[in-house]
Amino acid sequence: MFKLFKVTLYLLLVASSLDLHGQNVKYQTDKHVVNQQERMVFKQWNRKKFTPTRGFLSLNYQYWLTWGLHPNYPKTDLRPLSVVGPQSRRLLMVAAMRSTEEAYKLHADTLRNTALSETANYAGIASQTDPLWQLYYKKEFQDLLDFNQADPFEGLEPQVKDYLEQGGSGDWYRQESQMLRERLEAARTTNLDRGSRIIAYHRMLGEYRKLLAIWDTKRQRATLYLSIKDKVKELQESTTVAKATLGKSDLQIADDILSRAKL
Incomplete structure (x- = not known):
């Protein structure tokens, strides 16, 4: 048994030594192949390294055996990165x-x-973001844009309001404001050149200010007219009373005063 173990161990040592010797491979390099590899890739072109060469008096048989069938091959630069x-x-x-x-x-x-x-x-949809509209025209046209919610008779006495309504001034102001508002909305939503849009804003702002001035004048004149009318009426009543008292006795005048006081 011990002898069998020794023999087996000896055979293993011999096999391992043979395996180590078999792995020592000597690489054989051929300079012709190396030159061809360098010629095909990145190194500088050098015809002197193009082997085998002609030799002395062009008597190298290896050259003729190698390049005899294609003599132009050594003259061609085959590098991929050549010029x-x-x-x-x-x-x-x-x-x-x-x-x-x-x-x-x-x-x-x-x-x-x-x-x-x-x-x-x-684009009309982008007119809302126009800087000039946001900074100036939007503020100037705010009352016109909110015309439906605003009261054009704000601050007026009831009799002045009734007078303007009955005379048709109220309907005229509403109609003119509505027309101007529709034109403004059209200028804001229509696809139009920005310069033309700004000019339209400027013209309508002038018309709107003129409309406001006319409306304010109508309100003032209506107030003044009603005030004068009341004064004239009072003056007429006082004149009538004065005429009625002429030619009456003191007793009749006193009776008239008492009768009016009772009323």
Whole structure:
């Protein structure tokens, strides 16, 4: 049994030593192959390293056996990254395509920005965000925009209001204000050039201020007319009383006064 163990151990040692010797491989390199590999990739082109060479008086038989059937092959630069190599052409084409793509992208971005700017200038839906409208015209037209909720007779006495309503001034003011309000809404919602829209705002603001001035004048004149009318009526009543008292005795005058007091 012990002898069998020794024999087995010996065989294992021999096998391991043979395996170690078998792994010591010596790589054989051929300079011709190496030169060809360098010629095909990145290193600088050098015809002197193109082997086998002609030799003395071109008597090297290896050269003729190798390059006799295709003598132009050693003269051709086959590096992919050479000046006219396929990889260099591909890189140049990629660079040209990238430059063209960037030019198209810049052109497309310019068109997009121009379209957005034109949309903001022309679209009626964007007129609400116009800075000039927000800062000035919206405040000036606020009473006109809220005309349906506002009372045009605010601050007037009832008799003045009735006089304006009966004379048709109230209906005239409502109609003119409604027409102006509709024109303003059309200018705000219609697709229109921003400059034309601002000019329309300016013209309608002048018309609106003129309308307010006329309406204020009508209110003042109505108040003045009714005030004068009341004064004239009082004067007429006092004149009538004075005429009625002429030619009466003191007793009749006293009876008239007492009768009016009772009433």
